[in-house]
Amino acid sequence: MxxxxxxxxxxxxxxxxxxxxxxxxxxxxxxxxxxxxxxxxxxxxxxxxxxxxxxxxxxxxxxxxxxxxxxxxxxxxxxxxxxxxxxxxxxxxxxxxxxxxxxxxxxxxxxxxxxxxAPAAPTAPEPAVLPLTAQDQVFVKDGERCWFVRLADVKLFEINGSYTQIYFENHRPLIPRTLQHLETRLDPKVFFRANRQQIINLKWVESIEPWFSNTLKIKLREGPEVEVSRKQSVQFRELLSL
Structure with missing residues (x-):
């Protein structure tokens, strides 16, 4: 070994x-x-x-x-x-x-x-896991505090150290999940990976403006501004264009 x-x-x-x-x-x-x-x-x-x-x-x-x-x-x-x-x-x-x-x-x-x-045993294909919809509710626990949150109310997922921070209402709890894991569970029609650090809820976008080097800057309603990476800016334009 x-x-x-x-x-x-x-x-x-x-x-x-x-x-x-x-x-x-x-x-x-x-x-x-x-x-x-x-x-x-x-x-x-x-x-x-x-x-x-x-x-x-x-x-x-x-x-x-x-x-x-x-x-x-x-x-x-x-x-x-x-x-x-x-x-x-x-x-x-x-x-x-x-x-x-x-x-x-x-x-x-x-x-x-x-x-x-151990020999690799043949396994039956796992059933596909359907993405959570915006109307689904998820359980969130941070320390002694707990919430049952509707995903439509989540504005932003953001890397914070070894955790991911969730923005909803006036709360900012941390959960032990990676953005890669969250991407597999979230509806891509609603949640967009803006950069390596952040996933945004498109329903909370207030404004979009051109930014440096052909990138975009997005302002979330009642939330922060998010800079979209160059690669994801291209994907964002393709996703939301006619």
Whole structure:
């Protein structure tokens, strides 16, 4: 089993390498300090498993995974325990909280071995998941506060650190979802990906004006202004033109 260790801390990488020496079937083929370095290493080394930190300079571990067309198996290694649910939603094999204990590491590696040697069983195609309509209501929880929100009332979804912030009424809760995930669930006739950071509700557009380099700037009713990327500006014009 080949492994790539991704962590911005040199001491954390060295400690994990030391722990992995106890497992003779594991070969650490490389290290990376941040997402850009990791992408290069993943492409060049094609490791079986990533030992991946979450908080790193530049992009987080979740953002790195979202940027990959195909990712190796992932074992998260982090000093924070609050991202465990999101990690397993990203199909992680395991979630190890630093300092990593050898017994927990052994359990995680067992999961990796089982996944790597298991034959690919034929599976029936999953039924297509229909997009949520603007009239659908969704449950939103942020800390101790909860809402049942009609999607038509949501003006904007915006990346905020490792979370996505939802704009509705005067509320701005955070949810542990990526924009990529939300795009698969939202009706593309209503919700538009304006740029890498934001999805807007077209029903809340108040005004549109030309912006720099043939891009657009959109003002949302009772909401912020959103700059549309050059690529998405082209798509926006095509989408809404006769």
């Amino acid at each position: 080949t492994a790539l260790v991704i962590d911005d801390s040199r001491l954390a990488r060295a400690e994990l390498r030391h722990l992995l020496q106890a497992f003779v079937d594991v070969e650490v083929v490389g290290e990376a300090r941040h997402a850009d370095e990791a992408r290069t290493q993943i492409q060049a080394l094609q490791p079986d498993v990533l030992f991946l930190d979450i908080h790193m300079p530049g992009q987080s571990g979740f953002e790195l995974l979202a940027s990959l067309e195909a990712a190796p198996h992932v074992i998260f290694t982090t000093a924070y325990d609050e991202y465990a649910l999101r990690a397993f939603e990203a199909n992680a094999l395991d979630y190890l909280v630093k300092p990593v204990m050898e017994a927990r590491l052994a359990t995680a590696l067992e999961k990796a071995r089982a996944r790597l040697v």
